[in-house]
Amino acid sequence: xxxxxxxxxxxxxxxxxxxxxxxxxxxxxxxxxxxxxxxxxxxxxxxxxxxxxxxxxxxxxxxxxxxxxxxxxxxxxxxxxxxxxxxxxxxxxxxxxxxxxxxxxxxxxxxxxxxxxxxxxxxxxxxxxxxxxxxxxxxxxxxxxxxxxxxxxxxxxxxxxxxxxxxxxxxxxxxxxxxxxxxxxxxxxxxxxxxxxxxxxxxxxxxxxxxxxxxxxxxxxxxxxxxxxxxxxxxxxxxxxxxxxxxxxxxxxxxxxxxxxxxxxxxxxxxxxxxxxxxxxxxxxxxxxxxxxxxxxxxxxxxxxxxxxxxxxxxxxxxxxxxxxxxxxxxxxxxxxxxxxxxxxxxxxxxxxxxxxxxxxxxxxxxxxxxxxxxxxxxxxxxxxxxxxxxxxxxxxxxxxxxxxxxxxxxxxxxxxxxxxxxxxxxxxxxxxxxxxxxxxxxxxx
Numbered sequence: 001x002x003x004x005x006x007x008x009x010x011x012x013x014x015x016x017x018x019x020x021x022x023x024x025x026x027x028x029x030x031x032x033x034x035x036x037x038x039x040x041x042x043x044x045x046x047x048x049x050x051x052x053x054x055x056x057x058x059x060x061x062x063x064x065x066x067x068x069x070x071x072x073x074x075x076x077x078x079x080x081x082x083x084x085x086x087x088x089x090x091x092x093x094x095x096x097x098x099x100x101x102x103x104x105x106x107x108x109x110x111x112x113x114x115x116x117x118x119x120x121x122x123x124x125x126x127x128x129x130x131x132x133x134x135x136x137x138x139x140x141x142x143x144x145x146x147x148x149x150x151x152x153x154x155x156x157x158x159x160x161x162x163x164x165x166x167x168x169x170x171x172x173x174x175x176x177x178x179x180x181x182x183x184x185x186x187x188x189x190x191x192x193x194x195x196x197x198x199x200x201x202x203x204x205x206x207x208x209x210x211x212x213x214x215x216x217x218x219x220x221x222x223x224x225x226x227x228x229x230x231x232x233x234x235x236x237x238x239x240x241x242x243x244x245x246x247x248x249x250x251x252x253x254x255x256x257x258x259x260x261x262x263x264x265x266x267x268x269x270x271x272x273x274x275x276x277x278x279x280x281x282x283x284x285x286x287x288x289x290x291x292x293x294x295x296x297x298x299x300x301x302x303x304x305x306x307x308x309x310x311x312x313x314x315x316x317x318x319x320x321x322x323x324x325x326x327x328x329x330x331x332x333x334x335x336x337x338x339x340x341x342x343x344x345x346x347x348x349x350x351x352x353x354x355x356x357x358x359x360x361x362x363x364x365x366x367x368x369x370x371x372x373x374x375x376x377x378x379x380x381x382x383x384x385x386x387x388x389x390x391x392x393x394x395x396x397x398x399x400x401x402x403x404x405x406x407x408x409x410x411x412x413x414x415x416x417x418x419x420x421x422x423x424x425x426x427x428x429x430x431x432x433x434x435x436x437x438x439x440x441x442x443x444x445x446x
Contacts, residue, residue: 027052027119031092034115043083043095043115051088053120053143053445056095061112069113071149073103084142084149086122086445118145123444129167129204130160131281133217138282147360154207154360155352161234162213167204168360169443170296174198179294179421180381184304186315186416191423195381197291202443205288205296208351208362209236209370209438210273218277225433226347234350236368236436242404242428245273245287245371245437277439288440290372290380290405290423297365297408297420299358307357307364307420318415322355323366324348325418330366330411348411365418368436369406376403376425403427410434 032045043056058074059066074097077083082093099106120126120143128144147154150166160166180194181187215237216222223239226232246268268274268286277285288296299307306312310320317327324330329349352362374380403425409418412434416422426435 026121029054029117029119032117039098039100041097041099043097043117045093045117046091047087047093047119051086051122053085053122053125054083054087054093055118055120055126055143055145056083057116057118059114059116060108066114069103071144071146072153074149075151076101084144086139125169125445127169129169131165131167131283132163133165133214133277133280134163136280140281141283158234161208161211161351163217165214165439166207167441168207169202169204170292170359171202172199172292172295173202177295177298178302179291181303181419181421184419184421185312186414186419186422188422191378191380192421193379193381197295199291199295203292203440204443205292205361205440206438207360209368209436211235211351212237215240215273218273218280223431231350234352235348236351236363238348238368238433238436239431240273240435240437241431242371242426247272247428283441285439285441287371287373287437290374290407292440293370293372293407294420296359296361297357299361301358303421307361308355309358312415312419315416316414321365321415321418322357323363323418324354324411325366325409325413325415326411327415330413364408366409366413367411368408369410369424369434370408371435371437372405372407374405376401376405406435
């Protein structure tokens with residue numbers, strides 16, 4: 001008996017519809033054609049200028065006009081397709097898509113479906129960037145306009161927490177906001193002094209903190225204490241010192257002094273995690289400044305709220321807290337010591353185990369404290385405009401201390417220490433199972 005053939009995804013070829021900016025000097029899609037032969041839809045197009053990032057949407061004509069079929073259904077392209085990545089240098093570009101694999105069983109009447117291509121300028125790319133960290137190469141990153149376009153789904157595809165970095169673009173340029181706190185539960189009045197900050201540029205920040213597997217792919221070894229084989233792959237990397245991340249590579253048991261020639265504003269040491277991942281990807285990864293970190297953590301939510309917009313309810317034990325902390329799987333009641341072979345309780349959780357904030361970022365509250373670029377001072381508001389100190393939020397504040405900033409609280413912290421405004425610190429050579437890192441890079445490709 002012959003196998004039944006799969007239904008064609010569409011009854012007719014898709015209508016071409018190039019998105020046009022109407023603004024001079026921006027890249028535009030032109031001369032777009034679409035045809036379908038059996039199960040493959042082929043889209044060809046040209047660009048008015050390049051390089052550019054090109055993304056695709058597929059829309060159906062509903063009762064209220066054209067609507068997207070959903071990014072989760074716009075997947076399954078051939079590897080050489082000129083879509084969801086930086087393209088340039090050709091007179092014609094081509095996309096080959098298998099709708100029967102990403103939107104199986106659907107039949108749409110003729111003239112009721114269309115493809116929409118959008119060209120993004122390289123200094124204003126789409127909101128999501130996915131970077132392959134397993135090979136040493138350039139232009140391995142992919143770009144998507146929203147989380148729903150990520151192939152396999154953000155939490156459904158383990159690659160995003162093991163072999164690839166998912167970065168979320170933060171629209172921060174020229175946004176004035178209040179850093180610090182005034183009167184929220186658990187506030188430390190000495191080091192959370194409120195002050196206005198305006199960041200000078202957009203930036204990308206990791207949707208997740210760096211995991212143990214991601215660190216291993218870059219460094220070839222992993223220092224983390226939580227070694228349970230069944231659970232460690234997607235746990236955040238812990239026991240990494242500031243110096244290992246940026247300055248002099250692996251810190252030995254004798255605590256070798258870091259190579260101070262690689263302190264900011266110099267580039268990271270070639271053998272550090274940042275040096276190695278920059279070489280591998282050709283992307284300017286770094287640690288976030290604490291202004292970048294807090295702005296992303298708050299996600300547009302002001303004082304007295306977690307990053308997902310829910311209000312604080314208790315400085316010690318807060319059922320609204322969207323992350324691993326002392327009372328929801330961390331150090332239970334503060335009495336049990338962490339076990340490096342543990343599975344779930346009394347230690348870190350796999351990244352993404354708790355809810356995301358309003359900008360789609362996970363684990364900003366709790367799980368592990370995250371190193372930031374800045375030198376620590378109690379009153380960071382006093383540094384704005386000071387000599388040799390940036391007041392744009394994009395560059396680290398230097399201060400006079402050798403300590404570095406740590407943000408976010410960890411799995412054994414009370415709720416108050418996981419707030420957006422809460423500030424900690426540590427020696428740059430300090431290694432602890434309570435410290436990890438999240439990466440940032442510039443919000444442009446140029």
